Amino acid sequence: MSEIRNESIWKSGKTKIDWVRANMPLLNSIEKEFSEKKPFKGIKIALSIHLEAKTAYLCKVLAAGGAEMYITGSNPLSTQDDVAAALVHDGLNVYAWYNASDEEYHRHTSEVIKAGPNIIIDDGGDLVNLIHNEYPELIDNVIGGCEETTTGIIRLIAMNNDNALKFPMVLVNNADCKHLFDNRYGTGQSVWDGINRTTNLIVAGKNVVVAGYGWCGKGVAMRAKGMGASVIVTEIDPIKAMEAVMDGFKVMKMEKAAKIGDFFITVTGCKDVITEKSFMNMKDGAIMCNAGHFDCEVDVAGLKDLAVETKQARNNIMGYKLPNGNWLNVIAEGRLVNLAAGDGHPAEIMDMSFAIQALSALYLVENRDKLKEKIIDVPKSVDNEVARRKIKFWGLEIDSLTPEQEKYLSSWEV
Numbered sequence: 001m002s003e004i005r006n007e008s009i010w011k012s013g014k015t016k017i018d019w020v021r022a023n024m025p026l027l028n029s030i031e032k033e034f035s036e037k038k039p040f041k042g043i044k045i046a047l048s049i050h051l052e053a054k055t056a057y058l059c060k061v062l063a064a065g066g067a068e069m070y071i072t073g074s075n076p077l078s079t080q081d082d083v084a085a086a087l088v089h090d091g092l093n094v095y096a097w098y099n100a101s102d103e104e105y106h107r108h109t110s111e112v113i114k115a116g117p118n119i120i121i122d123d124g125g126d127l128v129n130l131i132h133n134e135y136p137e138l139i140d141n142v143i144g145g146c147e148e149t150t151t152g153i154i155r156l157i158a159m160n161n162d163n164a165l166k167f168p169m170v171l172v173n174n175a176d177c178k179h180l181f182d183n184r185y186g187t188g189q190s191v192w193d194g195i196n197r198t199t200n201l202i203v204a205g206k207n208v209v210v211a212g213y214g215w216c217g218k219g220v221a222m223r224a225k226g227m228g229a230s231v232i233v234t235e236i237d238p239i240k241a242m243e244a245v246m247d248g249f250k251v252m253k254m255e256k257a258a259k260i261g262d263f264f265i266t267v268t269g270c271k272d273v274i275t276e277k278s279f280m281n282m283k284d285g286a287i288m289c290n291a292g293h294f295d296c297e298v299d300v301a302g303l304k305d306l307a308v309e310t311k312q313a314r315n316n317i318m319g320y321k322l323p324n325g326n327w328l329n330v331i332a333e334g335r336l337v338n339l340a341a342g343d344g345h346p347a348e349i350m351d352m353s354f355a356i357q358a359l360s361a362l363y364l365v366e367n368r369d370k371l372k373e374k375i376i377d378v379p380k381s382v383d384n385e386v387a388r389r390k391i392k393f394w395g396l397e398i399d400s401l402t403p404e405q406e407k408y409l410s411s412w413e414v
């Protein structure tokens, strides 16, 4: 069973999946191992991750391991219909389409939960919330799940603290091979890919305001600097603010940055980061976008209310005229700019993130009788194994400790 827009467009989806497969050697090796051992035989997996080619390949790897896959997107604007069609053409169950309404998005996520999954692979926490709130009778089937992103982790920690979490959840985002590379270098590159291809404007010489100097914000700021922008960081955490200063960026309050920014990128995981107070101070032609998980960082609804006129300024850019005559622009409705206005992170980056996902799902199955109903870290052995394989695929060799060095590093006596 599936619910997609149009299965006949599967060939272009397959071409996209073939391209990423050729650039994801870690997943290639895991696919081979899973195909031989079939660790997910008899296991149903519900997966909600931005449904583009790299995610599709992860789904195929899990299916190669014997899993019965039930797939949906994790954002209404990031699903690529041809990729969804290619998965359905290969016999996987997909419930997703581009630009789903709230009701359609809810129906699609509900369908994958109604399948009665044994493993849940989530990105932002929507599936985990749904099963706990609307389908508690299906919780007993669940061995456990994996969470892809920072925002989902925040929700899981809150559930865990309230003893509300009813099955083990692996915090994939917190693995070193995930956030150190995906959040920083993946977001750093793909956010600018989305902005550049959508605006076709110069970045050099412009003032770029990055809200949030966490793993993602560091990447976005670093790449903006590389393109010749003058970068301003806004933060609420004094330590992150100090880091930004020492990395060479100006730090100030959003209220002040609003007056001088040309591009604004929110990547905080928080809400109401850019609101009316800032809109009224912004320069004519300022461009705003969001790279945080949910579309609540730029108050687009507030901007709409404030506007005296709106126009489609360019494909995927909406212009809003304020009472003071200034036009402000928002890319992709304030949804994740790298996915709603681009193809997401580079394949080589998602190779690591999805290797962690695949091996964490395997860990859940192999340890199903031992795990508690709480959040768990990705085992260090999995993190190290992914790094070891990636280094090998890059053709690199690194040193290893001699027994004497090992002893030296683990003893307190000189």
Ligand SMILES: NC(=O)c1ccc[n+]([C@@H]2O[C@H](COP(=O)([O-])OP(=O)(O)OC[C@H]3O[C@@H](n4cnc5c(N)ncnc54)[C@H](O)[C@@H]3O)[C@@H](O)[C@H]2O)c1
Residues within 6 Å of the ligand: 149, 150, 151, 152, 179, 182, 183, 187, 211, 212, 213, 214, 215, 216, 217, 234, 235, 236, 237, 240, 267, 268, 269, 270, 271, 272, 273, 291, 292, 293, 294, 336, 337, 338, 345
């Ligand atoms: N676009 C993508 O592809 C992508 C990839 C990974 C993560 N994410 C999402 O991006 C967001 C950030 O993730 P991260 O890993 O960088 O998290 P992080 O926790 O490392 O960083 C978030 C930073 O934002 C700061 N912050 C919080 N509220 C703020 C506010 N109101 N104003 C200014 N700064 C504020 C925090 O102090 C922190 O330094 C999350 O929603 C995450 O899910 C997106």
